Amino acid sequence: xxxxxxxxxxxxxxxxxxxxxxxxxxxxxxxxxxxxxxxxxxxxxxxxxxxxxxxxxxxxxxxxxxxxxxxxxxxxxxxxxxxxxxxxxxxxxxxxxxxxxxxxxxx
Amino acid sequence: xxxxxxxxxxxxxxxxxxxxxxxxxxxxxxxxxxxxxxxxxxxxxxxxxxxxxxxxxxxxxxxxxxxxxxxxxxxxxxxxxxxxxxxxxxxxxxxxxxxxxxxxxxxxxxxxxxxxxxxxxxxxxxxxxxxxxxxxxxxxxxxxxxxxxxxxxxxxxxxxxxxxxxxx
Amino acid sequence: xxxxxxxxxxxxxxxxxxxxxxxxxxxxxxxxxxxxxxxxxxxxxxxxxxxxxxxxxxxxxxxxxxxxxxxxxxxxxxxxxxxxxxxxxxxxxxxxxxxxxxxxxxxxxxxxxxxxxxxxxxxxxxxxxxxxxxxxxxxxxxxxxxxxxxxxxxxxxxxxxxxxxxxxxxxxxxxxxxxxxxxxxxxxxxxxxxxxxxxxxxxxxxxxxxxxxxxxxxxxxxxxxxxxxxxxxxxxxxxxxxxxxxxxxxxxxxxxxxxxxxxxxxxxxxxxxxxxxxxxxxxxxxxxxxxxxxxxxxxxxxxxxxxxxxxxxxxxxxxxxxxxxxxxxxxxxxxxxxxxxxxxxxxxxxxxxxxxxxxxxxxxxxxxxxxxxxxxx
Amino acid sequence: xxxxxxxxxxxxxxxxxxxxxxxxxxxxxxxxxxxxxxxxxxxxxxxxxxxxxxxxxxxxxxxxxxxxxxxxxxxxxxxxxxxxxxxxxxxxxxxxxxxxxxxxxxxxxxxxxxxx
Numbered sequence: 001x002x003x004x005x006x007x008x009x010x011x012x013x014x015x016x017x018x019x020x021x022x023x024x025x026x027x028x029x030x031x032x033x034x035x036x037x038x039x040x041x042x043x044x045x046x047x048x049x050x051x052x053x054x055x056x057x058x059x060x061x062x063x064x065x066x067x068x069x070x071x072x073x074x075x076x077x078x079x080x081x082x083x084x085x086x087x088x089x090x091x092x093x094x095x096x097x098x099x100x101x102x103x104x105x106x107x
Numbered sequence: 108x109x110x111x112x113x114x115x116x117x118x119x120x121x122x123x124x125x126x127x128x129x130x131x132x133x134x135x136x137x138x139x140x141x142x143x144x145x146x147x148x149x150x151x152x153x154x155x156x157x158x159x160x161x162x163x164x165x166x167x168x169x170x171x172x173x174x175x176x177x178x179x180x181x182x183x184x185x186x187x188x189x190x191x192x193x194x195x196x197x198x199x200x201x202x203x204x205x206x207x208x209x210x211x212x213x214x215x216x217x218x219x220x221x222x223x224x225x226x227x228x229x230x231x232x233x234x235x236x237x238x239x240x241x242x243x244x245x246x247x248x249x250x251x252x253x254x255x256x257x258x259x260x261x262x263x264x265x266x267x268x269x270x271x272x273x274x275x
Numbered sequence: 276x277x278x279x280x281x282x283x284x285x286x287x288x289x290x291x292x293x294x295x296x297x298x299x300x301x302x303x304x305x306x307x308x309x310x311x312x313x314x315x316x317x318x319x320x321x322x323x324x325x326x327x328x329x330x331x332x333x334x335x336x337x338x339x340x341x342x343x344x345x346x347x348x349x350x351x352x353x354x355x356x357x358x359x360x361x362x363x364x365x366x367x368x369x370x371x372x373x374x375x376x377x378x379x380x381x382x383x384x385x386x387x388x389x390x391x392x393x394x395x396x397x398x399x400x401x402x403x404x405x406x407x408x409x410x411x412x413x414x415x416x417x418x419x420x421x422x423x424x425x426x427x428x429x430x431x432x433x434x435x436x437x438x439x440x441x442x443x444x445x446x447x448x449x450x451x452x453x454x455x456x457x458x459x460x461x462x463x464x465x466x467x468x469x470x471x472x473x474x475x476x477x478x479x480x481x482x483x484x485x486x487x488x489x490x491x492x493x494x495x496x497x498x499x500x501x502x503x504x505x506x507x508x509x510x511x512x513x514x515x516x517x518x519x520x521x522x523x524x525x526x527x528x529x530x531x532x533x534x535x536x537x538x539x540x541x542x543x544x545x546x547x548x549x550x551x552x553x554x555x556x557x558x559x560x561x562x563x564x565x566x567x568x569x570x571x572x573x574x575x576x577x578x579x580x581x582x583x584x585x586x587x588x589x590x591x592x593x594x595x596x597x598x599x600x601x602x603x604x605x606x607x608x609x610x611x612x613x614x615x616x617x618x619x620x621x622x623x624x625x626x627x628x629x630x631x632x633x634x635x636x637x638x639x640x641x642x643x644x645x646x647x648x649x650x651x652x
Numbered sequence: 653x654x655x656x657x658x659x660x661x662x663x664x665x666x667x668x669x670x671x672x673x674x675x676x677x678x679x680x681x682x683x684x685x686x687x688x689x690x691x692x693x694x695x696x697x698x699x700x701x702x703x704x705x706x707x708x709x710x711x712x713x714x715x716x717x718x719x720x721x722x723x724x725x726x727x728x729x730x731x732x733x734x735x736x737x738x739x740x741x742x743x744x745x746x747x748x749x750x751x752x753x754x755x756x757x758x759x760x761x762x763x764x765x766x767x768x
Contacts, residue, residue, distance in 0.1 A: 007116055008109045010223055013153065014215040018208065019120050020142070026204040027127035027135075030197040035177055036132050039139050042170065043123055046146050049162075057153045057234075061227035063241040066155045067250050070242065070708070073158070073165050074257050077704040078264035080170045081697045084177045085271035088693065091181045137367070140413060160402040161707040168409025169700040172439055175416055176693050179432075237398050239459055243711030247727060258705065258738055265701040265742045269751055272694050402710060436692045439699045446706045450713055457717025459710070610753075613695065617752045621702075621743065625736050632716065632732050640720045 013054035020047035034087045034097040038080065045076045112152045119145030128201060136174045143167050154234035157242055309383055313545050314538035315345040321541075321598050328602040352534035364421040371418030372535035378410030379539040382546040387461045389559050389582035400461035401449055404550060405442075408505070411543065412438040418536075433609060438505055440616045445501035447624035448494045451631040452484050452554040455491065455640075465558030470644075471565045477649075481642035483562075485555035488643055490630035495555035497624050499593070502547035504616070506540060508597055510604040511612060548593035552586060556593075559586040694751050702739060709735045 006012060020043050027040030049069045056065025091097050118141055125138035143166040150159035227233075246254045319334065319342065326333025334341035382404045385397050397403050412435045419431020456464040469480035481487060485495040504511035552558060559582035560566075566578060573581075607615065638646060712731050719725040746752055 004109050004113045008112045008152070009219075011216060011219045012113075012116060013149065014219050015212055016116050016119055016149065018211050018215055020123050020146075022204050022208055022211065023120075023123045023127040026201050029204075030127070030200045031132075033132050035174060035181070036135060038174070039126050039132070039135050042139060042166075043126060043142065046142065049158075050146060050149060053150050053153045053155045053158060055222070056155070058230070059222050059227065061229045061233040063238055063245055066158050066238065067242055067245045069150075069155065069158050070161060070246075071250075071253065071257060073161055074261065074704050074708055077165050077169055077700055078261050080173055081268040081700050082264050082271070084173055085268040085697060087177060088180060088690075089271045097181050134366075137370075137417065156397070156399050157402065157711065160399050160406045161710075163406035164402075164409055164707050165700075165704055168406070168412060168439065168442065169703045171413050172416065172435055173693075173696050173700055175413065175420075176435075176696050179420070180690065180693060239399060239402075239711050239714050243713075243715045246708075246711055247715070247731065254708070255734070258708065258735060261701050261705055262738045262742055265698065266745055268697045268701075269694060269746055269749075272690065272697055273749070273751060432692055436695050439703075440695055443699060443702045443706070446703070450706075450709070453710070453713050454716050457714060459714060613691075613752065617695075617698070617743070618747065622740070625739060625743075629733065629736050632729055635716060635720050636725050636729055640717060 010054055010058040013050055013058075017047045017050040017054070020044070020050065032098050034090070035084075038083050038087070041083075042076065042080070045072055048072055112149065115145045115148035118142075119149065128197070133175075133178055136171065136178060139174070140167055140171045143171070152234075154236075155238060157239045309388075311538070314541040315349055317541040317545070317594070318348060318537065319345040321601075324595065324598045325602060328599070349534070364423070367417050367421030368532075371414050371421060372532045372539075374414030374417070375411050375539040376535045376542075378408055378414060379542040379546065381407040381410075383542070385461060386546065386549045387465050387553055387558055388586050389579050390462070390466070396460060396462040399459045401453065401464070401550070401554070402459050404461075404546065405446060405449065408543070408546070409442070411505075411539070434507060437507070437511065437612060437616075440613060441501045441504040441511075441620075444497055444616060444620035444624045445505060447621065447628060448498035448501060449550075449554065450628050451491050451494045454628070454631050454635060455481070455484055455487055455642075461553050461558075465553050465560070468557040469560050469565055470563050476565065477645050480565075481640075482644040483555065483557035483560070485557075486643060488631065488634045488638075490627045490634060491555065493623065494627045494631070495551065497620055497627065498555065499547075499551050501616075501620060502551065503597065503600070504612070506543040506547055506597075508540075508544065509601040510606050512606060544594055544597055545590065548590045548597065549586075551593055552589045556589050558589075559583070561585050694746075698742070698746055698751070701742065705735060705739060 007015070024040045024043030024047060027043060028037050029040075031037050031040065049072050052065040052069045052072070054065075056062060056069075059065075087097050122138040122141035122145065126135045126142060129135045129138070143162060147159040147162045147167075150156075150162060322344070323333045323341075325331075334344040337343040337347045385400045385403050387396065387400075415438070416431050416435040419427040419429075419434070452464060453459060456467050458464060464484075467479075467481060468483050470482055471477055471480055484491050486492060561581075566573070566581060641649070709732065712728055712735075716725060716728050716732070719728050
């Protein structure tokens, strides 16, 4: 089985999904910039979408997994809108979007 | 044609690396756009053409623009503040995280082998069959309640986000 | 000259690869054989139209009637020195025009130029066009940003906000056509808009979608206006308003990069006109004539040619209207622009969608033409 | 195309004046970074929610014609009605609260307030 055959089958999809997930987690953990963290979250959500779509083809060959992916896309967009609005509000309050500065609830 | 899928997988992973590790948030968000496009191509090849379209419309046309606007609003471009040096732990986190990939993959490999052993009977015909009507039927029957819930959630998100972002 | 048949031919010549790989290749060929020449010729036509409207002569030096002007322009752009402003972001500066051109040109693949002449008649055709054209907004935003210039940045911001805002009325005006046709495949949407001189023929065809019912008639105009704004044409050319922003988002772009932006704009105008034609103006159908029900059997090549001609004529009339508007209407103010989109077009488009759905429900999907014909027959 | 151009075009070293950002012939003043109007951002948020709802309603709209023929259109009609209703509610909320008023927003934003 050549590399291309391997990568374009279910194995490849799962591997890409896993890579996106890991890279997203790395992005979330290693960034201080709140927008950077959001980018990581988007990667993780896409990883989930890839897995759903891959299994909907290779496991069931029905559209159920695609419907869930559609839901993920819809919710991700709503989440991005709200998260960025919060970041903006935070920026207006503190003049920074460093997530480490978000300590208003600490005291 | 597998080559196109392979190349777009490469594009997806390569740009995901940039998204996760590039010190400049602006570049990270631009490469996020390429990740989205690569994932959309992967969706097309998995027989999810409508989902791929939705992915491009929502992510590339919507989320990317929103993120770019947010960066322009909160960052001093071309100045050092854009450099997100981030955590001192970038390198250890990346090394540990990427070191875990082989273990993660070993589990996935067994799962994929298990699934591939019993392929569904209509696997070959799946990619060509029309998906939009099937998705619509699923949305209007078994997934009706979640669908309504998400529509209302989106309205809530609109009201909330606009309230948060509104200038005083 | 069906692109699927063409793909079959290619596959049999080379004997390798799946069929739809070759379909993709032929779609790619359609893009290059159609989009690039159109973009070039449109610049010449636009200058001639402008000259006629302003009672000037226009380009008349290169070739007869100056018709080779676009070639000269192309060569000039290729040969121009290519420089980047100081402080520009090299990577983004190169990337932005490519994004815009890819966004505008990929849409050509799904345009139905004739019943048997379409690059790739995708299942999700119209949704695909909606999707690929969204690439233009990030392209414009990044390009303006990369050039490190105040005018560019202002123009780019306006451009991005304008394009994304007007995408809402555009998509909402596409929905009534989808509602009537029950498919996203543009070829099938066009197919249903035919005409027949018999009752059973009219069961199948409901004439042009634009005249299906009063709501779609309005939706057609909304789609055209929204498309005009999405392509940044006058009166919606705020992103590149010469009098306030020098040249807007493409101020710092010169040579072939500027050429790519210009090409993308003209391609976008063509795509927009073609979408209006296909969705609401009957695509390749000749009004009141059913070319396949004439009783005479025409050779298929001739049918394809006639249909292609009809489609092109309809589209080019719309393109001409776009050019005509440029010299007729003044530019909108930015608050008027946003007000028009959110307070004018969007509520109207929502109303149209609801009205079309009601009409479909009440009249069992029959169009105005079918109802009238039914009343007399 | 850019590659072909690279073969044809002259390669001169650009002078500092030439590569300066264009500001009507004058030397550029300040950084090109401008604190831009937050209205753009609010519009982008409204846009993305509308866009997402639209992507979600496409599959339902496609089914409508066949449902009309079969006489089962009621469910899809109310689905579309709900979708339009939600969008209208969102739009009215933004309209009433003045999020769509461009000029008012400009006059209230920071640079104008500071100068007054």
